[in-house]
Amino acid sequence: MMQLRIxxxxxxxxxxxxxxxxxxxxxxxxxxxxxxxxxxxAGLFLVLLERRVAAWFQLRIGPNRVGPQGLLQTMAxxxxxxxxxxTGTERAxxxxxxxxxxxxxxxxxxxxxxxxxxAEFHAFDINIGLFFLIAISSIGVIGILLxxxxxxNKYSLIGAMRSGVQTISYELSVGLSLLTMVVITxxxxxxxxxxxxxxxxxxxxxxxxxVIAFMIFMISGTAETNRAPFDMVEAExxxxxxxxxxxxxxxxxxxxxxxxxxxxxxxxxxxxxxxGGWLSPFGIxxxxxxxxxxxxxxxxxxxxxxxxxxxxxFPRLRVDQLLTLEWKYLLPINLVNIVLMALLVWLNLTxxx
Amino acid sequence: MSxxxxxxxxxxxxxTGMSVTGKYFVTSRKGAITQQYPDNRDTLKMFDRFRGExxxxxxxxxxxxxxxxxxxxIACPNGTIEIIWDRGIDxxxxxxxxxxxxxxxxLSMCTMCGLCIDVCxxxxxxxxxNFENSVYDRSTLTRVxxxxxxxxxxxxxx
Ligand code: SF4
Ligand code: SF4
Numbered sequence: 001m002m003q004l005r006i007x008x009x010x011x012x013x014x015x016x017x018x019x020x021x022x023x024x025x026x027x028x029x030x031x032x033x034x035x036x037x038x039x040x041x042a043g044l045f046l047v048l049l050e051r052r053v054a055a056w057f058q059l060r061i062g063p064n065r066v067g068p069q070g071l072l073q074t075m076a077x078x079x080x081x082x083x084x085x086x087t088g089t090e091r092a093x094x095x096x097x098x099x100x101x102x103x104x105x106x107x108x109x110x111x112x113x114x115x116x117x118x119a120e121f122h123a124f125d126i127n128i129g130l131f132f133l134i135a136i137s138s139i140g141v142i143g144i145l146l147x148x149x150x151x152x153n154k155y156s157l158i159g160a161m162r163s164g165v166q167t168i169s170y171e172l173s174v175g176l177s178l179l180t181m182v183v184i185t186x187x188x189x190x191x192x193x194x195x196x197x198x199x200x201x202x203x204x205x206x207x208x209x210x211v212i213a214f215m216i217f218m219i220s221g222t223a224e225t226n227r228a229p230f231d232m233v234e235a236e237x238x239x240x241x242x243x244x245x246x247x248x249x250x251x252x253x254x255x256x257x258x259x260x261x262x263x264x265x266x267x268x269x270x271x272x273x274x275x276g277g278w279l280s281p282f283g284i285x286x287x288x289x290x291x292x293x294x295x296x297x298x299x300x301x302x303x304x305x306x307x308x309x310x311x312x313x314f315p316r317l318r319v320d321q322l323l324t325l326e327w328k329y330l331l332p333i334n335l336v337n338i339v340l341m342a343l344l345v346w347l348n349l350t351x352x353x
Numbered sequence: 354m355s356x357x358x359x360x361x362x363x364x365x366x367x368x369t370g371m372s373v374t375g376k377y378f379v380t381s382r383k384g385a386i387t388q389q390y391p392d393n394r395d396t397l398k399m400f401d402r403f404r405g406e407x408x409x410x411x412x413x414x415x416x417x418x419x420x421x422x423x424x425x426x427i428a429c430p431n432g433t434i435e436i437i438w439d440r441g442i443d444x445x446x447x448x449x450x451x452x453x454x455x456x457x458x459x460l461s462m463c464t465m466c467g468l469c470i471d472v473c474x475x476x477x478x479x480x481x482x483n484f485e486n487s488v489y490d491r492s493t494l495t496r497v498x499x500x501x502x503x504x505x506x507x508x509x510x511x
Binding site: 053055056057058059060061309310312313314329333 | 360367370371373374375377378380381382385386387389
């Protein structure tokens with residue numbers, strides 16, 4: 001079922017001034033434009049945030065010259081990247097080489113569409129939402145693999161293969177930790193998952209196993225986005241820039257932006273599944289549904305900050321340590337955790353306000 | 354059982370690390386180590402161990418501590434120091450004695466290794482903290498460290 005629910009008014013107005021077929025196409029185009037804008041703005045904002053936060057973690061100041069408090073720094077960077085020459089390696093597989101960035105960026109955009117920003121602001125409320133998210137987030141890695149493979153560069157290839165290893169392993173943990181929560185909700189539809197949390201956020205309802213699931217999700221989510229301490233895909237000190245060593249200009253920017261949007265998506269999923277999405281804490285602003293976006297962004301940004309905190313604290317893992325962490329620790333704990341959660345639900349030990 | 358204690362230890366050490374960086378994050382506004390250089394040129398003070406250039410301190414009576422022993426000239430691996438010396442009459446004893454005429458220092462050749470300063474038996478030369486050494490003419494980087502008319506401080510050799 002496809003439901004386009006961005007503000008009822010625009011929808012009704014559009015359908016009143018044009019024939020139905022045209023109106024729905026115009027509406028889709030509008031939604032696409034809105035999401036592309038969100039994509040660009042959020043990407044640029046997150047890059048700036050990352051640089052400032054990183055600076056503060058390292059007792060530096062960070063970019064503060066372009067615009068007030070350096071607010072226009074990433075805009076300047078984007079313009080710089082736009083005007084740069086697009087170079088490529090001589091014997092690259094040109095078709096795949098040019099295709100790869102779009103894989104990464106389109107999957108990020110598709111995932112963004114499923115995320116409920118608020119009760120109204122939700123482009124695509126599919127009934128298998130969570131499953132769709134898990135599935136789509138593993139397609140992004142194809143872009144990375146293609147990019148690394150087609151650049152015809154040993155560093156890119158090693159980076160891409162590492163990314164394959166990493167994603168295959170950690171995809172399991174992401175899926176299983178979300179499944180743990182699905183045991184409580186009994187639904188994969190994101191709007192319904194939020195509905196259930198009106199009687200307490202899931203991290204509260206599921207208490208101990210939910211906290212464990214949240215920790216596992218944050219760890220494996222960080223690994224999914226290829227961020228430090230799991231950034232072996234890029235590993236500047238070992239591989240140059242990893243899979244995107246040979247990309248320049250806007251194609252590099254696509255990879256770069258997609259990485260930050262993926263971080264936003266992982267945080268948004270965590271905020272939705274564990275912390276009630278756009279619901280206000282204890283329903284304090286339940287009468288003003290417009291504040292939903294604010295609460296959603298607040299929770300997501302808090303989790304984004306947590307991921308940045310990870311990145312600027314922990315050293316990079318080795319490949320064998322990465323696999324040990326997943327297969328010896330996260331996976332068995334996760335499996336036990338699901339059983340625990342199932343027991344909890346069966347014996348009715350969940351906490352409902 | 355070591356499986357669980359390892360998990361516990363792992364989480365504990367990770368949290369310790371995060372608390373350290375967390376403290377930095379909170380205090381970064383006061384403790385930022387970044388120097389916004391051209392803006393704070395008037396107040397910027399380089400830390401004492403910074404090796405900017407070799408200097409020869411003089412006291413108020415225009416006296417330095419260099420006896421002209423040339424140990425620094427020998428120690429320098431790349432011939433940065435040249436000592437042009439002379440013989441003068443020592444007023445106290447009336448005997449002939451070595452004294453420096455010019456202590457020539459080529460900043461453009463110095464690698465800031467510090468061997469000259471380590472080897473000097475009389476602590477006549479020290480590190481200066483000046484770092485603004487860019488010039489338009491490289492000949493200005495060749496300096497005479499002893500000031501004109503300066504003499505040897507009394508009692509340095511005893
Ligand atoms: S610091 Fe080293 S290179 Fe420079 S003058 Fe002294 S001995 Fe020579
Ligand atoms: S600076 Fe020191 S080592 Fe060099 S000539 Fe003078 S006294 Fe001797």
